Amino acid sequence: MNAQATEISATLTAGDARFAIVVSRFNDLITRRLLEGAIETVVRHGGSAQAVTVVWVPGSFEIPLAASRLAKSGRYAAVVCLGAVIQGSTSHHEYINSQVASGIMAAMQQTGVPITFGVITCESMDQAIDRAGGKVGNKGHEATLAAIEMVNLLKLI
Numbered sequence: 701m702n703a704q705a706t707e708i709s710a711t712l713t714a715g716d717a718r719f720a721i722v723v724s725r726f727n728d729l730i731t732r733r734l735l736e737g738a739i740e741t742v743v744r745h746g747g748s749a750q751a752v753t754v755v756w757v758p759g760s761f762e763i764p765l766a767a768s769r770l771a772k773s774g775r776y777a778a779v780v781c782l783g784a785v786i787q788g789s790t791s792h793h794e795y796i797n798s799q800v801a802s803g804i805m806a807a808m809q810q811t812g813v814p815i816t817f818g819v820i821t822c823e824s825m826d827q828a829i830d831r832a833g834g835k836v837g838n839k840g841h842e843a844t845l846a847a848i849e850m851v852n853l854l855k856l857i
Contacts, residue, residue: 710852714747717777717851719844720770721752724783724819726759733832734782734818734840741844760785760819761796764803771813778847779807782840783819784828797821814850818843 721738723731739749753776757766760783767779781804785796800819808815818839822828830836 708853708856710849710856712745712845712848713852714742714745714751714848716751717747717848718751718753718775719747719778719780719847720755720767720776721780721782721844722755722757722763722766722770724758724760724763725756727784727786727828730784730786730820730825730828730832731782733829734784734820734838734843737833737838737840738780738782738818738844741841742848745845745848747848759783759796760800763800763819764807767804767815768807768811771807771811771815776813777851778814778816780816780840780843780847781818782843784832785819785821786825786828787821787823814847814854816843816846816850 723735739752742752743749755766757763763781763783767781770776770779804815804817820831820839831839
């Protein structure tokens with residue numbers, strides 16, 4: 701017997717969806733580039749820059765709380781989280797990275813709203829620049845693509 705599986709696959713069309721973007725002010729040389737990539741991605745995929753609300757927070761550690769509040773508001777189809785945690789001379793970055801990722805995941809699971817992770821974690825400023833529009837692409841773009849796809853996927857499920 702040759703049965704075919706049912707597949708569900710979403711489009712990458714932003715349409716009239718509203719997006720919130722939470723951005724860390726810390727390391728804003730990097731996060732502003734991530735933000736530019738995110739907004740360009742919404743527009744490039746048929747959305748409007750006017751349908752994007754940008755919320756600035758002090759640092760990456762504060763991203764999950766703002767993302768959760770935005771998701772719970774019911775005003776946004778998805779929330780994109782952007783930050784840059786760059787390794788210093790201590791292990792502080794490891795604690796931040798872990799807690800931010802856990803907080804974003806918890807907020808997404810609690811609200812059922814797609815909340816994507818565009819927080820780059822790097823060993824150096826050069827690596828961060830590479831991930832914010834340099835050699836490795838723009839992680840703000842990637843996180844926004846994931847948000848757009850998840851918004852459309854959830855409509856199909």
